[in-house]
Amino acid sequence: xxxxLEGKVAVxxxxxxxxxxxxxxxxxxxxxxxxxxxxxxxGEAVAEALRKKGTKAFFLRTDVRRKQDMDxxxxxxxxxxxxxxxxxxxxxxxxxxxxAPWDVTEDDFTRVIDTNIVGVWRTISAVLPGMMAAxxxxxxxxxxxxxxxxxxxxAAYVASKHGVVGLVKSVAIDAAKSGIRVNALCPGxxxxxxxxxxxxxxxxxxxxxxxxxxxxxxxxxxxAAEAAIWLASPAASFxxxxxxxxxxxxxxx
Numbered sequence: 001x002x003x004x005l006e007g008k009v010a011v012x013x014x015x016x017x018x019x020x021x022x023x024x025x026x027x028x029x030x031x032x033x034x035x036x037x038x039x040x041x042x043g044e045a046v047a048e049a050l051r052k053k054g055t056k057a058f059f060l061r062t063d064v065r066r067k068q069d070m071d072x073x074x075x076x077x078x079x080x081x082x083x084x085x086x087x088x089x090x091x092x093x094x095x096x097x098x099x100a101p102w103d104v105t106e107d108d109f110t111r112v113i114d115t116n117i118v119g120v121w122r123t124i125s126a127v128l129p130g131m132m133a134a135x136x137x138x139x140x141x142x143x144x145x146x147x148x149x150x151x152x153x154x155a156a157y158v159a160s161k162h163g164v165v166g167l168v169k170s171v172a173i174d175a176a177k178s179g180i181r182v183n184a185l186c187p188g189x190x191x192x193x194x195x196x197x198x199x200x201x202x203x204x205x206x207x208x209x210x211x212x213x214x215x216x217x218x219x220x221x222x223x224a225a226e227a228a229i230w231l232a233s234p235a236a237s238f239x240x241x242x243x244x245x246x247x248x249x250x251x252x253x
Contacts, residue, residue, distance in 0.1 A: 003031030004233035009077055011035045011085045013064055013123055014092030016042040018192035019142065022225035023089050028055040030229060032087060035077035037062030037069070039092070056081055064092045064119030070126040084130030087232050090123035090141040093160075095194050101155040109156040116160035117167065124171055128180070137180035138232040141168050145188045145247045161186075165243045172241030181240040183231045187224040188213070188247025214249035 010027050014020035015036035024034055024046055033056035036043050040061075047059035058080055062069045077085045096112040097104060120141045131137030146154065147161030165184050172182040189195055189209050195218065210216060227246045230236055245251050 003029065004229060004235065005087060006031030008032045008087045009035065009081045009083045009085045010087035010089065010232070011037070011073060011077055011123070011127060012089040012091060013037045013062060013070075013073075013119070014142070015046060015059070016040045018194065019187065019190060019221045019224045019228075020089070020091045021046055022221035023091060023228055024050065024057070026222065026225050026229050027087070027089075027232075028053065028057065030233070033057065033081040035060070035073055035081060035085060037064075037073045037092070039063050062092075064090075064122055065114050067122050067126075070122045074126045074130065078130070084134055085127050086131055086134055086137045088123060088127040088137070088139045089228060089232070090120040090139065091228075092119055092123075093142060094157075095197065096154060096156045098153045100153065104156060112156035113160050113163075116157070117163040120164050121167060124167075124182070128171075128175065131175075131180050132178050135179045137175075137178075138236075139168075139171075139180070139182045140228045140231045141182070141184050142228070143168070143184040143186045143243060145186050145245055145251050147184065147186055148243060148245060148251050168243065169241045176240055181231075181236070183236070183239060183241070184243040185224060185228045185231065186243050186245045186247065186251075188219060188245070188250045190219045190221055190224055192221060212250060212253075214253065217248065219246065219248060 010032040016038035036059045043059040047057045050057040143164040144161040146158045147165040168184040
């Protein structure tokens with residue numbers, strides 16, 4: 001049986017670790033060729049591991065705060081992988097500092113906004129022209145359950161993730177008749193380095209999180225990534241403009 005993304009060229013930002021790395025591994029399993037971008041060079045090891053398993057994949061250092069970086073990643077995908085990307089996972093993001101909003105500097109606030117929402121827009125704007133020309137495409141932007149409900153101490157992060165959900169809904173409407181679907185993935189707390197960083201600055205952070213989870217545990221990166229792959233696959237062919245919570249039941253409370 002062919003994989004869900006067989007023959008597709010996919011772009012993944014934030015691909016070096018966590019959910020992004022899991023997206024790369026599962027997309028490769030499902031038959032995609034991969035253009036991996038991240039601000040850290042650890043993405044090269046991810047690409048190399050996938051190539052050893054027979055996947056066509058490359059890594060390019062990519063900062064989603066720079067439009068020219070995103071344009072370069074998409075152009076190289078077309079030249080090296082042989083086709084325009086018709087799948088994109090706009091996954092790169094940062095959490096910012098856990099602090100009261102009045103203790104956050106303007107530079108810290110705008111860095112989160114520029115990465116998390118403007119970076120998603122840059123990714124979308126880089127891949128859309130090729131998708132429009134091809135008459136098909138699927139974009140999955142990583143938002144968060146913090147894009148669906150509030151969370152104290154992370155004003156910039158929450159604002160940015162709400163913005164991602166709104167951006168996805170708007171672009172989905174504009175792109176629908178061109179055969180392009182646009183959805184948002186909204187993970188709850190997943191076992192990643194982001195959670196580790198937040199826990200380092202807050203005593204009992206993990207215990208507090210677990211107390212809020214109906215399932216009583218954090219998610220694995222692969223659980224969020226599997227949902228993202230489904231959203232990008234033909235199995236979700238009538239799903240667009242949707243924000244899918246993958247959160248162990250958190251927002252259902």
